[in-house]
Amino acid sequence: PQPIHLHDYQPPAYRVTHTELKFDLSPSATRVVARLHLERHPDRQEDTLPLVLNGEHLKLLRIAIDGQELEAGEYALDAGTLTVPDVPQRFLLDTEVEIDPAANTALEGLYLSNGMFCTQCEAEGFRRITYYPDRPDVMATFSTTVIGDKSSLPVLLSNGNPVERGELPNGKHFVTWEDPFPKPCYLFALVAGDLKQVEDRFTTMSGREVTLQIWVEEENLDKTEHAMASLKRAMKWDEETYGREYDLDLFMIVAVSDFNMGAMENKGLNIFNSAAVLTHPLTATDVAFQRVEGIVAHEYFHNWSGNRVTCRDWFQLSLKEGFTVFRDQSFSADTNSAPVKRIEDVSFFRTAQFAEDDGPTAHPVRPDQYIEISNFYTLTIYEKGAEVVRMLRNLLGWETFRKGTDLYFSRFDGQAVTIEDFVGCMREVSGLDLSQFMRWYSQAGTPEIDANGHYDYAKGEYHLTLRQRTPATPDQHEKQPLHIPIRLGLVGTKSGEDLEMTLEGDSLGKDTVIHLREEEQHFVFTDIAEAPVPSLLRGFSAPVKMRFPYGREDLAFLLQHDSDGFNRWDAGQRLAMLALDDLIAAHRNGVEKVMDVRVVDAFRTLLTADIDDKAVLAEMLTLPSEAYIAEQQPVVDVDAIHAARTFVKQSLAVALRDEFMAVYRDHCVDVPYAPEPGQIAARSLKNVALSYLMSIEDEEAMALTQRQFEDGHNMTDVRTALTLLTHSSRDDLADPALKAFGEKWAHDSLVMDQWFSIQVSRPQPDVLERLKFLMEHPAFSLKNPNKVRALIGTFASQNRVNFHRIDGEGYKLLTDVVIELNRINPEIAARIITPLTRWQRFDEARQALMKDELERIRAEELSPNLYEVVEKALA
Ligand code: B3K
Numbered sequence: 001p002q003p004i005h006l007h008d009y010q011p012p013a014y015r016v017t018h019t020e021l022k023f024d025l026s027p028s029a030t031r032v033v034a035r036l037h038l039e040r041h042p043d044r045q046e047d048t049l050p051l052v053l054n055g056e057h058l059k060l061l062r063i064a065i066d067g068q069e070l071e072a073g074e075y076a077l078d079a080g081t082l083t084v085p086d087v088p089q090r091f092l093l094d095t096e097v098e099i100d101p102a103a104n105t106a107l108e109g110l111y112l113s114n115g116m117f118c119t120q121c122e123a124e125g126f127r128r129i130t131y132y133p134d135r136p137d138v139m140a141t142f143s144t145t146v147i148g149d150k151s152s153l154p155v156l157l158s159n160g161n162p163v164e165r166g167e168l169p170n171g172k173h174f175v176t177w178e179d180p181f182p183k184p185c186y187l188f189a190l191v192a193g194d195l196k197q198v199e200d201r202f203t204t205m206s207g208r209e210v211t212l213q214i215w216v217e218e219e220n221l222d223k224t225e226h227a228m229a230s231l232k233r234a235m236k237w238d239e240e241t242y243g244r245e246y247d248l249d250l251f252m253i254v255a256v257s258d259f260n261m262g263a264m265e266n267k268g269l270n271i272f273n274s275a276a277v278l279t280h281p282l283t284a285t286d287v288a289f290q291r292v293e294g295i296v297a298h299e300y301f302h303n304w305s306g307n308r309v310t311c312r313d314w315f316q317l318s319l320k321e322g323f324t325v326f327r328d329q330s331f332s333a334d335t336n337s338a339p340v341k342r343i344e345d346v347s348f349f350r351t352a353q354f355a356e357d358d359g360p361t362a363h364p365v366r367p368d369q370y371i372e373i374s375n376f377y378t379l380t381i382y383e384k385g386a387e388v389v390r391m392l393r394n395l396l397g398w399e400t401f402r403k404g405t406d407l408y409f410s411r412f413d414g415q416a417v418t419i420e421d422f423v424g425c426m427r428e429v430s431g432l433d434l435s436q437f438m439r440w441y442s443q444a445g446t447p448e449i450d451a452n453g454h455y456d457y458a459k460g461e462y463h464l465t466l467r468q469r470t471p472a473t474p475d476q477h478e479k480q481p482l483h484i485p486i487r488l489g490l491v492g493t494k495s496g497e498d499l500e501m502t503l504e505g506d507s508l509g510k511d512t513v514i515h516l517r518e519e520e521q522h523f524v525f526t527d528i529a530e531a532p533v534p535s536l537l538r539g540f541s542a543p544v545k546m547r548f549p550y551g552r553e554d555l556a557f558l559l560q561h562d563s564d565g566f567n568r569w570d571a572g573q574r575l576a577m578l579a580l581d582d583l584i585a586a587h588r589n590g591v592e593k594v595m596d597v598r599v600v601d602a603f604r605t606l607l608t609a610d611i612d613d614k615a616v617l618a619e620m621l622t623l624p625s626e627a628y629i630a631e632q633q634p635v636v637d638v639d640a641i642h643a644a645r646t647f648v649k650q651s652l653a654v655a656l657r658d659e660f661m662a663v664y665r666d667h668c669v670d671v672p673y674a675p676e677p678g679q680i681a682a683r684s685l686k687n688v689a690l691s692y693l694m695s696i697e698d699e700e701a702m703a704l705t706q707r708q709f710e711d712g713h714n715m716t717d718v719r720t721a722l723t724l725l726t727h728s729s730r731d732d733l734a735d736p737a738l739k740a741f742g743e744k745w746a747h748d749s750l751v752m753d754q755w756f757s758i759q760v761s762r763p764q765p766d767v768l769e770r771l772k773f774l775m776e777h778p779a780f781s782l783k784n785p786n787k788v789r790a791l792i793g794t795f796a797s798q799n800r801v802n803f804h805r806i807d808g809e810g811y812k813l814l815t816d817v818v819i820e821l822n823r824i825n826p827e828i829a830a831r832i833i834t835p836l837t838r839w840q841r842f843d844e845a846r847q848a849l850m851k852d853e854l855e856r857i858r859a860e861e862l863s864p865n866l867y868e869v870v871e872k873a874l875a
């Protein structure tokens, strides 16, 4: 496979103004009749230009131009394209193809999930449905007729509004849908099945009535309430915040069990992974409730940032994804606890995106080449893209930024555009020079800032030196300095308050943003009355690694006094990291481990001070994850990390046993479950406390955990309890609990996914055998991405000590699965392999084992997806 390059972009030779589709559905032989209204692109007036359409896995039955059937020699077919050398300036193309949805295990194009037909077309799935210019800059109105068996497929859905329906011979029926908004084919959707719906209404700000429907299998009708409420909140929020209103009379969400991603924003017909839409207090955790709210909002927000204004080509993917993630993050922050949302997002980002930036598949927010675009739905495109938009919002200020988004949506409505178009609007409304800022889009890798500061007592000045450097990444060796906005404060060590700051005569207040543009810059803050501790990168104002030689006293001080909640949390994380570093070294050197009392004291203060944001407190009490700790180590030693972290946790539990117990008892909420911030905070705090107590297998805590499991009040509590039992040494308690849970929820696929995850994340060495056993469980299937993620994904990405077993058995298991998935579902195969591609980070013995497994994969006949990832990993 050959890479595609951004600089090769050309407008399409022909555009489609209108698309008429007719589907006659049948599991193994669906007929698709297409009529495309085509015309030469105004910018492509070269003499002759062949018509080249994409098409894969299609059986062509008929082709005609302006009603004239084409003979065999008048067109050419290969594995990916249909070419007609000679066509008029403007014409109708009719084709008929046969496709096999039942054999489609890649879950791209039209496929079957639990007997129901559904589609996934982004990025390049539409070419598996019919011959078409499958690229986002070809936008057409669609009219779609769906024909299906009336008894097995009573519901027939597509984009837009239903305009006609009726009966047909042989027990069939049809519905015709019209979508008046021109769209690229990646936003096409079709669903047909035996579905039930819940319906609601929303009145838009201009007074239009919109019907909202969520379509599910009958047994899931009781799990839609939260998604519907979230949808309505999102619709209102987008009106109030961005002035964006919904544009069709009908908005539909469908839940399907087999889905490669979370969900898809098809125009008027969002298709969701059931895990990203269904919730019930007894089956879904608080985290799942919040995730559903975020994803429902994300897909809805795409109606403007993605659908009304879309991407010119797939290199611009972050144009819609980064912006939409930023929008959904802001929505969730406004709806729940803003500081906690930021902490969660950043802690995920610093673990997973930093690791991506640091690995063989590192790429810029706007890549300039790819082999398989499905491989680029990444943390960099999504989350780093969102951080870049967040920086823009902060540089411009909300009001100017909002003027920029208004301009963007109005100027480019109905068009397929680029990242320059977006940033250009921001420049136009602000007058800011954003040329250096554009490097955030083109340069890969995480910038590292080394900061140093000192206080000049005599002059009352604080001197801060910042040096930036971005390490080389696989395709980019030279890096330019970036424009990095750094929000900061200087916290007085006497007063514990933020100090007034003056820089070059300008007074900046107590919290300000300085701009690092050069490789190295020196800032002198004058009139600083007392020695400060700097609080740098408040709110994570830029996606960088900030290093500063904080002493432990400084960090303990910031943990108590920083006025920025995010940096207060971060100070705690840094303090814990210092202690963990010592313990990792002790473990490696075989020296006795000694707990740092300053960490114990800091935790005692947290546990006993009356902190009112319980959710933030729960975050502060959570130690850095093994993955995050690994991110900080030059060579990852999984065993030492696990031992050190366990030691810290147990030491804190021993020293603060009664404090943790008091926190647990004080936060047992005895009210009917609601996914609201206050309750969620209380549950997370008490469950964090319980996890400390269970780390030392405290007798009383053990009994409380068992009771929490048996009470079965809600899934958050039950899942925590079951996890703590399963991860303890008490198999005599864990086994019956797992058995009871597995039997109780055998009918519920999404709960069984949790049952799988809990078992394969346990640290005990028997987990690999358990995992192999569970792969034979009737509820498991390699064809279902949720199952693969729950069992294999959880094991490989979260059970670090066992995945990285020194006998290589963990690697071998993942490799076997990847090889099988390569044939079944290449997109999932290329994702699940990720932990194996990060071999550079480990010791030599593990490196060799991991590379051997990668070689074993390379020896297979690979899908482009895996080919691209494996080649990069072994480069
Ligand atoms: N836009 C979809 C991505 C699906 C792509 C799958 N290959 C999901 C989302 O970001 O909303």
Ligand code: ZN
Binding pocket: 298, 302, 320, 321, 324
């Ligand atoms: Zn998206």
